[in-house]
Amino acid sequence: MPASAPRLALIHTGGTIASRPSPDGRGLTPQTPPELPGLEGVRVSEFQPFNLPSPHVTPAHMRQLAQLIGELAADHDAVVVTHGTDTLEETAFFLHLCLPAAVPVVLTGSMRHAEEVSWDGPGNLLDAAQVALCPDTAGRGPLVVFGGDIFDARTVTKVHTSAVDAFGGYPGPIGRIDRTPAGPQVRYFATPEPRPTFRPDTLDRRVEILYAYAGWQGEGYAEALSRADGLVIAALGTGNLPPELLPLIEASDKPVVLATRTHAGPILPVYGYAGGGATLVAAGAIPASFLNAHKARLLLLLLLSLGLGREDVRRVFAEGVF
Template identity: 80%
Template sequence: MPAPARLALIHTGGTIASRPSPDGRGLTPQSPPELPGLGDVTVTEHQPFNLPSPHVTPAHMLTLARLIGSLAGEADGLVVTHGTDTLEETAFFLHLTLPPELPVVLTGSMRHAEEASWDGPGNLLDAAHVALCPETAGRGPLVVFGGDIFDARTVTKVHTSAVDAFGGYPGPIGRIDRVALGGREEARVRYFARPELRPRYRPAALEARVEILYAYAGWQGEGFSEAAERADGLVIAALGTGNLPPELLPLIAGTGKPVVLATRTHAGPILPVYGYPGGGATLVEAGAIPASFLNAHKARLLLLTLLSLGAERDEVRRVFSEGVF
C-alpha cells in the first residue's frame, strides 16, 4: 500500500477564518477552517499568524515563504488560507521567492462560517486537491478560488463581495471540479498550459521602501516629490498604456530613484507609444521603467524585492522589460 499523501495546511487568517466577533463589532479572524474529508491524506496544520489580510505586510509574506520552505521536505502539497484583500500580493511574493517546483496553493473565502453561502470548505477542499495533484508542481504558487486555478502573476481580486471574487487577464490557467460518482467524490484537475521556467529571488530581508502613486485626470504631481524623497523606488498606477499628465514628466526626469510605470486600467501591458509630454514614450525616455502587465501592487513587490537585493536601476529595467518573473 502506498504511504498516504502529506498535506501541509497553513492558516494565516482572513474571512475564511472569521466569524462575527462576540463584542458585536463585526467580523474578525478567529479559528481556522476545518478541511472537509479528503480521503487517505496525512494533514499537518500551521498558523504563523492569524490576521485580516489588510494587516498583512511584506514582512509577514517573508515569514510565510520561510515557513513554506522549511515544510517543503515534509509535504507533497501545501495549502495557504489567506484573506482575499491582499491574497494576490502574497501569492505573487511567494511566486518570486519560492522554488517553482513546490506545489503551493492559496485560497480563502468571501463568506464567513456562519453564513448560509459559506464558501470556505469548498475552496479549501479544491485547493487541497490541486496542491496534491502531480501536475501542479513546477507552476509556482497558484490561487484556487471558485474552482478556477490562477497564476500568481495575473490573478487579481475583481469583486468586493461576490463569491467568484478572483479573475484577471488572461484568466485561469486551469480548473478543478469535484464530481460525485458511485457514492464518492472525484476531483478532476485540468491545466490549460504547461509549466515554464522562471527565476527565484532570495531576499534576506525586505528593507527597501517602495510607494505607489495613483494617477488621475488633472494630477499635477502632488505627493510625488515627498514620496520620491522618502522611498527607494516608486510605482505609478498610470493611465492607459502608461501615460501621465505633462507635469509628471519633469518630476520623473529629475528623480534619481527608480520609477516603475504600471497601469490603473484592469488589463493589458504598458506600451511606450505616445510622444506628447507625459506620454509613455516620453516617460520612458525620462527614465521610467514599464511594468509590463503587472498591476501596481505586484510591481511594487517586485521592485521591493529587487531593491532589497541591491539591484540598480538598469537591472530593475532588465527584469521588468524581459519579464524575468
C-alpha cells in the same frame, strides 16, 4: 494511514475564511481556522504562523510565510495556504517570486464567513487541497484556487468586493477543478515557464505607489520619492501621465516603475506627447509589463532589497521572466 500517504501542509493565516462575528458586536474578525472537509488518505499537518485580516498582512509576513513553506517543503508533498482575499494576490505573487516552482503551493480564502448560509470556505479549501495534491500541479509554483478556477499568481486579481467569484484577471484562469462522482477533475490550460527566484536576505527597502488621475500635477510625488527607495505609479492607459509628471520623472534618480490603473493590458511606451509613455520611458521610467501596481511594487521591493540598481531593475522588468 499508510506511510506512503501524501503529506499536505495546511497553513492558516486568517481572513474571512477564519472569521466570524466577534462576540463584542463590532463586526467580523479572524477567529478559528476552517476545517478541511472530506479528504481521505492524506496526512494533513496544520500550522498557523499568524491569524490576521489580510489588510494587516505586510511583506514581512509574506517573507515569514515563504520561509515556513521552504522548511515544510522538505517533508510535505504540497502546501495549502488559507488567506484573506483583500491582499491574497500580493502574498501569492510574493511567494511566486521567492519560492522554487517545484513546491506545489495553493492559496485560497472565502468571501463568506462560517456563520453565513453560503459559506464558501470548505469548498474552496477542499478544491485547493485537491489541486495542490494533483500530480499535474507539480512544477507550477504558487497558485490561487477560488470558485473552482485555478489562477497564476502573476495575473490573478480580486475583481469583486463581495461576490463569491471574487477572483479573475487577464487573461483568466490557467486551469479548473470540478468535482465529479468519480472524484475531482483537474484540468490545466497552460504549461509553466522556467523562471528565477528572487530571495533577498532582508526586506529593507521602501517602495510606494502613487495613483494617477485626470488633472494630477504631481501632488505627493516629491514627498513619496524622498521617503522611498523606488516608486510605482498606477498610470493611465498604456502608461501615460499628465504633462506635469514628465520633468519630475526626468529629475528622479531612483527607480520609477510605470504600471497601469486600467484593469488589464500591458504598458506600451507609444505616445510621444508630454507625459505620453514614450516620453516617460525616455525620461527613465521603467514599464511594469503586465503587472498591476501592487505586484510591480513587490517585485521592485525584492529587486531593490537584493541590491539591484536602476538599470538592472529595468532589465528584469523588460525581460519579463518572473
